[in-house]
Amino acid sequence: MSATGEALVEFDGVSVVFEGQVRALDDVTLAIRKGEIVGLVGESGSGKSTLCRILVGLTPPSSGTVNVGGLPVHRQLAQDPLAFRRRAQMLLQDAVASLSPRMTIGRALEEPIAIHKLPRGQTLEQLASILRRLGLPQDVMAKFPHQISGGQARRVGVARALLMRPEIVVADEPTAGLDVSVQGELLNLLLDLQQEFGLTYLLVSHNLNVIRRVTGRTAVMYLGQIVEAAATRDLFAAPAHPYTAALLSTNPAVDPRKRHKPIVLQGEIPSAVNPPTGCRFHTRCPVAQARCASEPPALVEIEAGRQVRCHFPFSLLKSGSDA
Amino acid sequence: MMPLVSIRQLTLEAATTRGAAHILRGIDLDIGRRRIVGVVGESGSGKSSLAACLVRLLPANLSRIDGEIVFDGTDLLGLSEAAMNAYRGTRIAMIFQDPMTALNPLFTIGTHLVDVLRRRHPGLARKVATARAIAMLRRVGIADASLRFSSYPHQLSGGMRQRVLIAMALLVEPDLLLADEPTTALDATVEAQIVALLEELRHGFAGSIVFISHQLGLVAQLCDDLCVMYGGTVVETGPVADVLGAPRHPYTRALLACELDDDAAGGHLVSIPGDVPDPVSAHVACVFAPRCPHATNACRSSVPALRDAGPGRRAACMRMEELG
Amino acid sequence: MTALASAFRILRRVCATLTGATGFGIVVLVLVAALFAPWVATADPDRLDVMNRFAAPSSAHWLGTDQLGRDLYSRLVHGATVAMGVALSAIAIALSLGTTLGIVAAYLPARFERFVLIVFDVISSFPSMVLALAIVAVFGPSTLIVVAIAAITLTPHFGRVARAQVLTLKSAPFLEAERILGASFARIVVHHVLPNILGPLVILASMDIPVVITIEAGLSFLGLGVRPPLASWGTLIQDGYQYLSDSWVPVVVSSLALAVATLGFTLFGEALRDAVDPRIRQEL
Numbered sequence: 001m002s003a004t005g006e007a008l009v010e011f012d013g014v015s016v017v018f019e020g021q022v023r024a025l026d027d028v029t030l031a032i033r034k035g036e037i038v039g040l041v042g043e044s045g046s047g048k049s050t051l052c053r054i055l056v057g058l059t060p061p062s063s064g065t066v067n068v069g070g071l072p073v074h075r076q077l078a079q080d081p082l083a084f085r086r087r088a089q090m091l092l093q094d095a096v097a098s099l100s101p102r103m104t105i106g107r108a109l110e111e112p113i114a115i116h117k118l119p120r121g122q123t124l125e126q127l128a129s130i131l132r133r134l135g136l137p138q139d140v141m142a143k144f145p146h147q148i149s150g151g152q153a154r155r156v157g158v159a160r161a162l163l164m165r166p167e168i169v170v171a172d173e174p175t176a177g178l179d180v181s182v183q184g185e186l187l188n189l190l191l192d193l194q195q196e197f198g199l200t201y202l203l204v205s206h207n208l209n210v211i212r213r214v215t216g217r218t219a220v221m222y223l224g225q226i227v228e229a230a231a232t233r234d235l236f237a238a239p240a241h242p243y244t245a246a247l248l249s250t251n252p253a254v255d256p257r258k259r260h261k262p263i264v265l266q267g268e269i270p271s272a273v274n275p276p277t278g279c280r281f282h283t284r285c286p287v288a289q290a291r292c293a294s295e296p297p298a299l300v301e302i303e304a305g306r307q308v309r310c311h312f313p314f315s316l317l318k319s320g321s322d323a
Numbered sequence: 324m325m326p327l328v329s330i331r332q333l334t335l336e337a338a339t340t341r342g343a344a345h346i347l348r349g350i351d352l353d354i355g356r357r358r359i360v361g362v363v364g365e366s367g368s369g370k371s372s373l374a375a376c377l378v379r380l381l382p383a384n385l386s387r388i389d390g391e392i393v394f395d396g397t398d399l400l401g402l403s404e405a406a407m408n409a410y411r412g413t414r415i416a417m418i419f420q421d422p423m424t425a426l427n428p429l430f431t432i433g434t435h436l437v438d439v440l441r442r443r444h445p446g447l448a449r450k451v452a453t454a455r456a457i458a459m460l461r462r463v464g465i466a467d468a469s470l471r472f473s474s475y476p477h478q479l480s481g482g483m484r485q486r487v488l489i490a491m492a493l494l495v496e497p498d499l500l501l502a503d504e505p506t507t508a509l510d511a512t513v514e515a516q517i518v519a520l521l522e523e524l525r526h527g528f529a530g531s532i533v534f535i536s537h538q539l540g541l542v543a544q545l546c547d548d549l550c551v552m553y554g555g556t557v558v559e560t561g562p563v564a565d566v567l568g569a570p571r572h573p574y575t576r577a578l579l580a581c582e583l584d585d586d587a588a589g590g591h592l593v594s595i596p597g598d599v600p601d602p603v604s605a606h607v608a609c610v611f612a613p614r615c616p617h618a619t620n621a622c623r624s625s626v627p628a629l630r631d632a633g634p635g636r637r638a639a640c641m642r643m644e645e646l647g
Numbered sequence: 648m649t650a651l652a653s654a655f656r657i658l659r660r661v662c663a664t665l666t667g668a669t670g671f672g673i674v675v676l677v678l679v680a681a682l683f684a685p686w687v688a689t690a691d692p693d694r695l696d697v698m699n700r701f702a703a704p705s706s707a708h709w710l711g712t713d714q715l716g717r718d719l720y721s722r723l724v725h726g727a728t729v730a731m732g733v734a735l736s737a738i739a740i741a742l743s744l745g746t747t748l749g750i751v752a753a754y755l756p757a758r759f760e761r762f763v764l765i766v767f768d769v770i771s772s773f774p775s776m777v778l779a780l781a782i783v784a785v786f787g788p789s790t791l792i793v794v795a796i797a798a799i800t801l802t803p804h805f806g807r808v809a810r811a812q813v814l815t816l817k818s819a820p821f822l823e824a825e826r827i828l829g830a831s832f833a834r835i836v837v838h839h840v841l842p843n844i845l846g847p848l849v850i851l852a853s854m855d856i857p858v859v860i861t862i863e864a865g866l867s868f869l870g871l872g873v874r875p876p877l878a879s880w881g882t883l884i885q886d887g888y889q890y891l892s893d894s895w896v897p898v899v900v901s902s903l904a905l906a907v908a909t910l911g912f913t914l915f916g917e918a919l920r921d922a923v924d925p926r927i928r929q930e931l
């Protein structure tokens with residue numbers, strides 16, 4: 001699972017504005033190295049879904065560039081769209097709904113063959129072995145999406161994506177809707193597949209336990225910006241940005257010894273149409289100062305491998321006390 | 324002290340195209356007075372159906388309901404619909420999961436609250452009701468309470484709407500408050516706010532709360548007692564710290580192992596192999612046996628009784644003593 | 648579950664109710680008469696026998712004869728062929744045209760979409776009889792004209808429903824999933840959009856059949872549609888009405904035929920719609 005030095009995906013100053021009003025993404029700069037599993041964390045309005053869509057070419061950025069394998073996504077889509085699609089795949093959040101309702105699973109799995117004109121015999125053999133690998137029974141092929149479970153639907157999505165031998169897979173809430181007792185199984189699968197197929201993942205999850213266990217690096221987003229990006233272990237051990245600290249503290253631990261007073265933020269998540277001036281988080285930040293309301297902080301590398309967008313990083317400890 | 328609610332052998336079956344689905348299989352549960360009981364379970368556990376039974380809002384395809392729900396001396400299941408309805412909104416209140424759809428978009432927040440008040444206190448003067456409603460909105464942490472009183476649901480955020488639902492439930496001053504996954508639909512930081520609010524409010528609340536959730540951590544934080552459900556049965560009950568600290572049932576243990584999973588990134592994650600039981604299958608063995616690492620033939624051939632597992636604790640496992 | 652198996656399932660559900668079964672029965676009757684007219688009829692519908700005009704019903708002429716001695720029963724049967732022929736072709740045209748326009752409208756940029764919708768609105772708000780008169784005035788009456796008029800009148804109906812269906816579907820995750828897989832727009836429309844919107848459209852089509860039957864009958868009654876000596880229920884009613892003083896039989900039986908056929912298709916269409924209720928559609 002070690003990542004090589006080269007960046008497979010590079011977001012550089014990416015901004016997305018919808019309808020001229022909603023600033024879904026603002027100046028996002030992020031690199032994903034080959035072989036990494038990067039976690040993306042954020043609440044509603046953070047822009048994490050938009051970032052995923054940009055990566056797989058569903059939405060074009062309003063400004064900034066996004067490169068996959070060194071080449072801009074929009075150019076790849078213009079020159080050889082099918083090749084790009086084979087390169088970057090996505091597992092949608094609602095696995096059952098991502099399957100065409102009137103198509104059997106079998107037909108749905110053959111879509112890549114038809115679309116990319118893959119060699120039929122060979123690919124079907126690969127498909128059979130992938131299905132075995134994923135633990136999907138043969139009889140699932142004749143069923144319709146509404147007849148299979150969420151977990152099975154998710155695995156069907158994975159099988160379909162793998163058929164094209166992608167380099168990067170965006171997993172949008174892969175464990176959403178799955179019971180705790182079966183989440184581990186799916187995640188283990190994703191980890192194994194990563195080794196086997198040499199995949200790179202961008203994993204979006206609101207489940208901090210999943211992020212902590214599975215990802216190597218994590219980026220935290222708030223209101224369209226990346227507010228912190230660091231190695232997952234470092235992030236969880238000592239969050240630099242007050243929002244990260246608050247977010248991590250909301251995860252109540254079952255073990256009472258590990259439980260600490262959660263940091264409860266005031267107010268609601270502001271609207272993306274009219275974000276707060278200065279630091280976007282200052283309206284809810286427990287340790288905000290005067291400077292925060294007027295001067296927007298830039299995303300700065302404060303230590304090796306750690307970037308924070310904050311004038312006063314490490315001023316809020318995850319225990320809730322000020323530093 | 325006698326529990327507020329005593330559920331005995333509650334059985335619920337629904338008719339499906341494949342046969343009768345056993346949603347609840349003989350549930351035994353006590354809800355103590357002024358206690359917060361957390362009910363946890365995964366999909367198919369029946370926890371939401373349990374709540375539906377307590378307030379008797381049952382599915383249309385119901386084919387069988389048996390057992391008793393003794394609420395302060397009266398069996399709710401034996402009541403006529405009219406008599407049962409007299410309990411709703413007066414002695415029993417419920418907070419639903421999805422704040423987006425639980426409020427009528429055509430009415431203002433104020434109308435919702437005043438309606439609740441006037442059901443509870445018939446004949447209450449409008450001015451008095453309005454004042455109490457606004458006071459309650461403040462109590463649940465809504466700034467600009469008078470302004471929000473005249474707002475419509477779509478003008479409020481998810482977190483605020485959930486606060487309104489809590490306000491409505493509290494205005495009922497119920498003996499029993501049911502909260503069905505009240506924070507699941509909310510963002511993490513908003514959820515933290517609601518949880519903090521609930522922690523604060525419970526001290527002033529005179530009734531019992533049943534808090535349904537799939538999040539063990541949340542239940543560990545908020546609740547006094549814990550009830551773990553699996554496949555339509557109760558597998559373990561007891562004070563929350565005891566159950567989570569020293570679980571007696573293999574399912575509880577396995578579930579905790581999945582949640583706690585504290586290893587550093589790199590190793591494989593813990594999960595329970597297999598799938599949740601099919602509700603259509605008959606109840607002749609321990610529901611967890613197919614996935615239990617300690618299952619024996621005895622487990623697979625008879626239903627374990629929910630029996631004593633320590634002070635105030637019960638567990639439904641035949642091998643609980645051996646497994647320690 | 649194959650398409651055929653689900654079709655049988657739906658049919659069974661349709662016939663489970665009295666109204667549905669009645670409707671289905673009438674539909675089958677009319678279709679058989681329409682398709683096998685030369686065998687179902689007892690005589691040549693155009694054979695004149697003026698000596699035998701307004702004959703009472705007898706074994707030779709089950710419903711008697713009309714003002715020119717033609718066998719009324721046989722003319723009614725051939726009238727079914729006309730009715731079905733016009734209805735099915737008009738609806739086929741309106742369905743294809745309307746669906747295509749509807750899908751196109753749903754994907755067009757706002758300006759063009761508005762234009763398509765305005766065209767729909769204009770056609771819908773135009774009184775169909777006036778439209779019919781105008782077209783007939785230019786092209787003269789004929790069966791083809793009736794088909795054209797009915798098709799034009801119904802196209803906006805299908806178009807709007809198709810567009811609404813596509814709009815609902817546009818945000819569906821599976822369409823995005825297909826885009827991510829690399830499916831072209833054409834593939835998405837043909838393989839994923841169309842199959843999912845066709846259901847309601849087909850039901851709409853079946854419920855519009857009685858509408859077209861009535862349009863055709865009405866136009867033919869006014870002499871604006873089918874030209875004699877071709878037997879259409881409309882012309883039969885017109886003839887019967889003209890010679891009412893001679894015999895009440897022709898106008899009554901031809902009106903009955905029209906009424907029963909229309910009723911039958913309406914009942915069937917509604918039963919079909921109920922049978923494919925989304926709640927039940929789960930099982931399909």
